[in-house]
Amino acid sequence: MKRSVVCLTFLLAAAALLSSLLLSAHLHDQRYPEKWQDKRDLVAAVGITDLSLSSEARYTRHVTQADLFSAFQDFPAAFEHFPTGSMIPPRPFGYSGRVSFESNQQVRP
Amino acid sequence: MIFNFKLLEYSLSSLWRRKEKNIALIIVYALVIATLGSVLLLTHALKIEAVTTLTAAPEIVVQRTQGGRHELIPVTYAETIEGFPGVGKVIPRVWGYYYDSLVKANLTLIGIEGYQEQLELLEGHFPQSPDECVIGSGVAAAFGPQIGDLLVLEDSSKRRSEFRVTGVFHAASNLLTNDLVVLQEAALREFFAMPDGLATDLTVQVYNSREISTIAKKIAYFLPDSRPITREELLHTYDSLFNWRSGMMLAVFASALMAFLILAWDRATGISAEEKREIGILKALGWETSHVLGAKLREALLISLTAFIAGLLLAWLHVFVLGAPLLVPLLKGWSVLFPTFDLPRVVDLYQLTVLACVTILPYLACTLIPAWKAASSDPDDVMRG
Numbered sequence: 001m002k003r004s005v006v007c008l009t010f011l012l013a014a015a016a017l018l019s020s021l022l023l024s025a026h027l028h029d030q031r032y033p034e035k036w037q038d039k040r041d042l043v044a045a046v047g048i049t050d051l052s053l054s055s056e057a058r059y060t061r062h063v064t065q066a067d068l069f070s071a072f073q074d075f076p077a078a079f080e081h082f083p084t085g086s087m088i089p090p091r092p093f094g095y096s097g098r099v100s101f102e103s104n105q106q107v108r109p
Numbered sequence: 110m111i112f113n114f115k116l117l118e119y120s121l122s123s124l125w126r127r128k129e130k131n132i133a134l135i136i137v138y139a140l141v142i143a144t145l146g147s148v149l150l151l152t153h154a155l156k157i158e159a160v161t162t163l164t165a166a167p168e169i170v171v172q173r174t175q176g177g178r179h180e181l182i183p184v185t186y187a188e189t190i191e192g193f194p195g196v197g198k199v200i201p202r203v204w205g206y207y208y209d210s211l212v213k214a215n216l217t218l219i220g221i222e223g224y225q226e227q228l229e230l231l232e233g234h235f236p237q238s239p240d241e242c243v244i245g246s247g248v249a250a251a252f253g254p255q256i257g258d259l260l261v262l263e264d265s266s267k268r269r270s271e272f273r274v275t276g277v278f279h280a281a282s283n284l285l286t287n288d289l290v291v292l293q294e295a296a297l298r299e300f301f302a303m304p305d306g307l308a309t310d311l312t313v314q315v316y317n318s319r320e321i322s323t324i325a326k327k328i329a330y331f332l333p334d335s336r337p338i339t340r341e342e343l344l345h346t347y348d349s350l351f352n353w354r355s356g357m358m359l360a361v362f363a364s365a366l367m368a369f370l371i372l373a374w375d376r377a378t379g380i381s382a383e384e385k386r387e388i389g390i391l392k393a394l395g396w397e398t399s400h401v402l403g404a405k406l407r408e409a410l411l412i413s414l415t416a417f418i419a420g421l422l423l424a425w426l427h428v429f430v431l432g433a434p435l436l437v438p439l440l441k442g443w444s445v446l447f448p449t450f451d452l453p454r455v456v457d458l459y460q461l462t463v464l465a466c467v468t469i470l471p472y473l474a475c476t477l478i479p480a481w482k483a484a485s486s487d488p489d490d491v492m493r494g
Contacts, residue, residue, distance in 0.1 A: 003125075004117040007411070014418040021425055025454035035281075038229040040165035042282055045224050045235075047202060047312055049166050049343060051159050052245065052287040055215040056443040058206055061288075062217075063350060064343040065170065065310075067179055067336070099209040099216070100261045101254035101274070 120407040123387070135416050137372060142420025142468055143427065144365040149460045150428040151436055152351040154452040158284055159347035161453075166343055167312035168321050171328055172336045179336075181307040186332055190313055193327055195320045201308030203297045207262065207290070214251055214445040218301075220294035230286075232256070233276025239296035242272035246280045247287030247446040260290065264300050272296070283448035313337075361439065369468060373475040380479040388480065392488035401484040402477060409476035413469045421461070429454050 042048070050062045059066035124131050171190065173182035187199040203220040224235050233256050236242055242260050254260065260272045278286035292300070303309075313328070315321045325337040391401055427433060432450045441447045
């Protein structure tokens with residue numbers, strides 16, 4: 001009897017923890033609708049069309065603005081056109097920095 | 110019906126006799142559910158972030174294509190589009206990319222014109238003069254500047270352009286602004302050496318949202334070299350990109366599901382000699398097939414529910430507390446500037462129900478079918494193996 005009570009208590013406690021996490025998330029979102037409005041204001045102000053998620057290629061940075069119709073065009077989920085594309089590595093980088101910041105006090109190279 | 114604790118006690122004793130095997134099974138089962146759950150939670154949260162915030166994106170973006178490729182669009186196209194009934198402002202935009210080969214980071218440079226209002230998610234203010242800029246917090250983290258510092262960019266003719274940082278977007282907006290550098294439109298036009306009569310694309314304001322697709326068709330008809338992209342298409346793209354049944358997460362989802370099916374198949378085909386003997390003894394003692402199946406169902410349910418709840422809790426921890434470190438490399442690829450996630454903690458109950466169905470039900474079936482086969486055989490044969 002003892003083992004079954006422990007088991008049921010454990011299962012119910014874990015289920016209650018999971019339910020409370022799901023519920024708290026739902027309530028949190030409803031309590032702060034202005035969070036979404038702030039983001040929408042930002043999107044409208046800058047004219048953002050895409051999430052700033054993967055910035056490695058223009059068709060992954062701006063997924064919605066990528067074109068699908070050009071010959072040999074890269075686009076999300078495109079097949080590799082040529083087998084050599086997976087064999088030849090990208091050329092080495094690191095010639096020079098093109099972006100730098102200079103503080104008011106000191107000038108950085 | 111009164112809950113029978115003694116039957117549950119019997120099932121627990123039965124599970125405890127093979128505790129090493131069952132604990133290992135629960136761990137593997139929970140990890141598979143955690144993987145599947147993480148994919149579902151992450152993709153759903155990203156989808157909600159995209160489709161909720163991008164509802165404020167321009168109603169129509171008009172690009173120009175030449176030779177099948179995106180080209181700069183003449184600003185005069187804006188006058189043609191403004192002439193269509195139902196169209197409000199048509200704004201030519203200047204934006205593009207800038208690659209720094211030392212940090213290997215791609216920046217997105219956007220030009221805006223005359224925006225004065227203060228935003229909650231911006232510390233500082235938008236550029237008020239051609240030598241000012243606002244940066245995303247990913248750019249700030251990668252290069253280390255603060256408000257008041259100078260952003261120095263080298264244009265295509267190797268000329269230094271200096272912009273004073275007047276604002277940094279808050280980290281809460283990272284998923285939208287992480288790699289952005291916002292300049293005044295005229296300054297960006299000069300930086301990109303873009304001719305005056307051309308723009309990267311046009312944004313079109315449409316008063317009535319039900320007319321958006323009609324106006325997009327009109328634009329494509331009257332300006333055949335243009336490519337209108339409506340807001341609905343934009344939202345649909347993200348909806349399908351982060352749909353768990355398609356897009357980049359399908360591969361992970363399918364692999365984890367396949368691993369689970371192999372586990373379930375192993376259960377279905379390999380009931381141990383010890384389990385068969387146990388079933389034979391129960392039958393010899395007078396248990397009916399339905400009693401044996403009931404006992405096996407309770408055991409399978411205990412394992413499934415424990416693994417399901419533990420797996421979902423792990424998935425929650427992985428995605429919403431730790432920021433999905435095991436899935437982020439899939440999205441990141443070679444990106445250098447990658448946002449830290451501040452994901453909305455939203456969960457789709459439909460997806461969780463589907464997850465429960467595709468994991469718990471096959472496991473129950475895979476446990477019950479071999480038990481039923483053993484229970485319906487002659488007890489003597491079963492005990493002898």
